[in-house]
Amino acid sequence: MSDHTKAVLRPAAETVYADQLAALATDDSGPRPDGWQRTPRAVRRFIIGDKALGIDAKFVNDDALVDRCIVSLMGRQGLMLVGEPGTAKSLLSELLAAAISGRSTAVIQGSAGIIEDHLRYGWNYALLLAEGPSPGAMVPSPVLSAMQAGHIVRVEELTRCAPEVQDVLISLMSEKTITVPELGSEYELRAKPGFNVIGTANLRDRGVHDMSSALKRRFNFETVHPIADAGYEKALVARQLKERMAEHPQATLPDSDVLDLLVTVFRDLRLGRLEDGTMVASPKAVMSTAEIVNLAHAATLDATYLDGGTVAGGHIARQLPGVVFKDVVEDARKLRSYIDLVARDRANKSTVWRDFFHAAQQALARIEIGD
Template sequence: MSDDMLRAPAEVKYAEELDYLESIDDGPKPFSWRLSPRMIRMFVLGSERADGIDREIPQKWFGDRSFVERSIVTLASDRGLLLIGDPGTGKSWLAELLSAAICRNSTLVVQGTAGTTEDHIKYSWNVSMVIAKGQSRESMIPSPIMTAMEGGVIGRFEELTRSTSDVQDALISILSEKYVSIPELDDDNIVFAQPGFSIIATANSRDRGVNDLSSALKRRFNFVRIPVVTNKKSEAEIVRFRTEELLRRHRIELDLPPTLLDILLQSFADLRSAASSATSDDDKLESALSTAEQIGVLEDAILHSHFFGDRVLRAQTLAGSLVGSLARRSPEDLAILNKYWHGVVEPRSKKDGGEWPEFLEGGREAIATLS
């Protein structure tokens, strides 16, 4: 089934693994959860030899163990879970994995935007049916959240802080009373949440101040802050893991040379430290320089060399993609990249050699084209 989809949700993609874990799980399960908390942790973070299970469960989300534990425990409690962090830190991916492991359904998602209305969170009506048959449960279109309530599963709310405050506040009653009333109906007008229902929301810390959460809503969520991965080793693992997945998805066979991966990681590390020491917004790149951004750069470079190049990933292409993805504002971003290229890449290519000189050349060209 997963072959028919461009991107299969986690519960489909890892269905077999989840089945296996369910079969060996003998731990206590809260509510109607499909797996016990420990198995969920193992599903997300991978298994170890010491766990003593027959097959290896690969790690799917890379980050501190305590974040995962705290998230799982929050879902087992009375509160919703709000994952907060910089863009590209893997919040949505963690949310998807958690809902897939808990209830085998990660698709009940509401995407928060400036245009999200309360209907998207509660319910709306099938107008033609209402005209034909009047208002009834049949002519009602439940929102993903309401569906999750009825089914006792996890509902997801992406980018909570992008939606306006009045829409956000619709969640307050859902999270505290755990029911939605439908005043339009005379009977059967309350939808109660079944045990197991909870909400995983994600919020972008860069959006802070746009639509701040009300304190009433904050109180109903436990916040788990996901930091940007700065550990080079785990970052390399994430980039490799996600890129391989992308390559598989595009059915591209292309080698990812480790030296190029190193160059990419190193450049991001340099740019991050430059950004953290910058004094004003003009001195730092607009991009958050997250791990997702790195994957984006690599994907771009791979696709470029696959379709327009000689099917080998080269440092020059990588440099072009890096400049192309990070230079969003002209001239500020370009100036920073130019400074970086001349101040850091150039001496490094003289000192270290390897792929750096080619990387230097490619970056220069790309900067020259854009300026």
């Protein structure tokens, strides 16, 4: 990891994985779409991994999904990734952009504050007043910059943008052109090969600003599901936790039994059933893989800096209410039921579950007294 990578909290994917991208470039023969820095096969290897080249798997959810995404971006339509929160939609979009364009930082974060200029262009008003409208006075949006460079642009949480802002994308994606009337009726900026759009949308945001049918037709939709295989999920959590804790060399990472417990608790509550098919109450809170990593990170920091020891089931239990208790009172009762019924039974058979159960009882008791 370079000094530049260490100097920021979250470097871009093309910075973090610069060595892997360079390794892929050494053997990247085959057909390549115009404007792409790497062949589709190399993009695929970068995302799903290639042990022979020392390329780590970065998205372990669904190899076929990755293939479909790559194919979509070779065409004229954009790619829309939808799914529940925490299913790595943004990660996948970043990895695709980094591998295809060598740059993942052309991003628009969708929100109520986004205006049409954020998708087209603005003006440097000092130059505008001094010189009048000119190409030099324009301030290109991330979309326009990506069009001019032939890069991928990412629009995160597209459904949080107002309908009139979303509508700007319709003509941009159809015509691949931005007209600048201030510079003359025929002044146009056209996209170079390699330009495309990756959007993401949260299924829990339905009804905020739904996309029009016209805009939906400009995208190929792919749903990113939670990781189905518990073993894959555990391996992903372990890898991402190791990356996060690299800046804390004195820390001891959780052992396999603790990670098993953590992933099992989240999967039980996310799916609303145990491995044997027994139904349990599922909270409305997001119980995603991303939240597992956040909790594992917090538990490891707790064990390292406050307890001076290794991560145990109790550290997991103490951090769990912060994930489950958001703004739905009923979720507290659902977690209490899970602890009293499921965790109590497992505590009779496992030391790590026993530690988790007793710490969870204490944590819930403090919360209930506070209520």
